[in-house]
Amino acid sequence: xxxxxxxxxxxxxxxxxxxxxxxxxxxxxxxxxxxxxxxxxxxxxxxxxxxxxxxxxxxxxxxxxxxxxxxxxxxxxxxxxxxxxxxxxxxxxxxxxxxxxxxxxxxxxxxxxxxxxxxxxxxxxxxxxxxxxxxxxxxxxxxxxxxxxxxxxxxxxxxxxxxxxxxxxxxxxxxxxxxxxxxxxxxxxxxxxxxxxxxxxxxxxxxxxxxxxxxxxxxxxxxxxxxxxxxxxxxxxxxxxxxxxxxxxxxxxxxxxxxxxxxxxxxxxxxxxxxxxxxxxxxxxxxxxxxxxxxxxxxxxxxxxxxxxxxxxxxxxxxxxxxxxxxxxxxxxxxxxxxxxxxxxxxxxxxxxxxxxxxxxxxxxxxxxxxxx
Numbered sequence: 001x002x003x004x005x006x007x008x009x010x011x012x013x014x015x016x017x018x019x020x021x022x023x024x025x026x027x028x029x030x031x032x033x034x035x036x037x038x039x040x041x042x043x044x045x046x047x048x049x050x051x052x053x054x055x056x057x058x059x060x061x062x063x064x065x066x067x068x069x070x071x072x073x074x075x076x077x078x079x080x081x082x083x084x085x086x087x088x089x090x091x092x093x094x095x096x097x098x099x100x101x102x103x104x105x106x107x108x109x110x111x112x113x114x115x116x117x118x119x120x121x122x123x124x125x126x127x128x129x130x131x132x133x134x135x136x137x138x139x140x141x142x143x144x145x146x147x148x149x150x151x152x153x154x155x156x157x158x159x160x161x162x163x164x165x166x167x168x169x170x171x172x173x174x175x176x177x178x179x180x181x182x183x184x185x186x187x188x189x190x191x192x193x194x195x196x197x198x199x200x201x202x203x204x205x206x207x208x209x210x211x212x213x214x215x216x217x218x219x220x221x222x223x224x225x226x227x228x229x230x231x232x233x234x235x236x237x238x239x240x241x242x243x244x245x246x247x248x249x250x251x252x253x254x255x256x257x258x259x260x261x262x263x264x265x266x267x268x269x270x271x272x273x274x275x276x277x278x279x280x281x282x283x284x285x286x287x288x289x290x291x292x293x294x295x296x297x298x299x300x301x302x303x304x305x306x307x308x309x310x311x312x313x314x315x316x317x318x319x320x321x322x323x324x325x326x327x328x329x330x331x332x333x334x335x336x337x338x339x340x341x342x343x344x345x346x347x348x349x350x351x352x353x354x355x356x357x358x359x360x361x362x363x364x365x366x367x368x369x370x371x372x373x
Contacts, residue, residue: 003032003267008174016171016181020210023262023271024157028115032267035116035155057313059093061304062229065358066094066146069227070104072354073144077107081137083149083215085112088123090150095130105130111140137222145226147219153232153280154272156211160248161185163200167193170205178263196237196278206241206248207273213283220287225350228289231297233341234275249274277345289347293359297342298335303360306335 001009007025011017027034070078085091091110098105110131114120120133134140137147160170167185172178192208193200200206219228234240240249252259254269262271281291295303346356 003029006032007172007266011172011174016173016183019160019170019172019180020157022172026262026266026271027155027157029267034267034270036118037267038118056089056093056096057306057310058301059090060097060309061301061306061358062090062148063094063097064304065229065300065356066148067098067101067104068354068356069146070108070144072351073226075103075107076144078104079109079111079140079143079145081111081113081140081145081147083113083147084116084119084152084155085114085123086119086150088112088125088127091123091127091131113137137218140222142222142224145223147223147226147228148231149229150231151233153209153212153215153230153275154234155270156209156215158207158209158211158250158273159189160205160207160250161189161200162205163202167200172263192279196276196282198237198241200241201243201246204241204243204246206245207250209273209276209279212275212279216280216284216289217287220284220289220349223289223349226348227292227351228284228345228347228349230275230277230280230345230347231342232275234277234343237276237278240274240276240278275343277343280345281347284347289349292346292348292353292356293362294343294345295359295362296340297344298340299361300344300358301335303357305357 003025006029007017007022010025025033028036030036066080080094082091091112095105095108095110098108108130112120112123112127112131112133113136114123114133115135123131124133162168162170162182164182167190168182169185169189171181171183173181188210189208192210192213216228239245247260250260250262250271250273252262252265252269252271254265259269262269277294281294285291344358346359
């Protein structure tokens with residue numbers, strides 16, 4: 001049975017399902033959901049590019065930041081935990097860079113939390129040392145750690161809501177095609193906006209990522225001493241709920257083409273929404289994570305010496321003009337294109353304030369804004 005047929009049968013048997021349930025099935029249903037299918041997802045033959053799929057330099061810069069975090073943690077036994085490692089390229093590039101620090105590399109282990117069986121198989125083909133795989137962070141013994149996610153939170157299944165006389169949740173029904181119906185929002189959805197001090201205007205449609213709250217709670221409670229790095233595209237509450245975003249932020253990616261219709265290509269396209277960094281900061285604080293800073297990806301990379309690192313690589317490749325040109329194009333994408341869209345949030349627990357190079361060029365106005373929401 002095809003995935004759309006399975007979803008239709010569920011609706012016929014149980015009645016309309018929440019959009020969150022629909023998105024969860026579309027992305028993660030066993031063997032048929034987008035992330036559990038065997039189709040190419042990342043790169044030229046897939047549906048989208050990631051930071052790590054563009055250049056190994058991205059992983060090297062994260063390696064530099066993690067190296068500083070290890071130093072802040074007194075250079076003791078250290079673990080990197082990556083959620084949703086994709087093809088494993090980022091893990092490979094981080095480890096490859098950290099091999100230059102023998103003391104750190106010797107004391108280091110790397111754990112990947114991956115619920116996609118197909119992606120786990122891909123990762124294992126080229127990650128042959130230092131790496132273990134897990135279904136939950138609870139399987140991993142606690143130690144000094146950096147918990148890393150790159151383009152993870154945007155793929156959590158979200159609830160969709162619209163403000164009418166009261167907050168209404170969007171459910172998915174089926175009658176000669178998928179259609180949306182409204183039901184009064186439950187207490188968890190209403191409380192989400194109250195806690196963020198957000199009032200939606202009438203007619204405003206948006207998403208609520210309750211899974212992100214569950215995730216940051218789990219991360220914060222597991223971590224005793226270390227850092228959390230969250231990289232994703234998204235914004236603060238003050239930006240996400242501006243009137244120009246009254247239709248929400250949901251987008252779908254299929255063969256490098258963008259659309260806003262999640263009810264087509266079910267199981268064959270990615271479905272994403274913007275990450276609310278205000279929510280990650282606020283709920284992280286409730287569960288014990290201290291805020292270090294939020295910066296866009298370009299400034300994060302520049303603070304870590306990305307340009308100097310890339311200039312050295314290009315100089316080494318001067319004999320091959322084509323490779324040098326390709327590296328320059330990658331630089332543009334990581335800094336000017338994705339670099340302005342993606343944000344990097346760093347939080348800490350059990351560690352005193354320590355100057356992190358990735359936050360060197362942090363925008364003070366942005367942080368003042370963040371602290372208000």
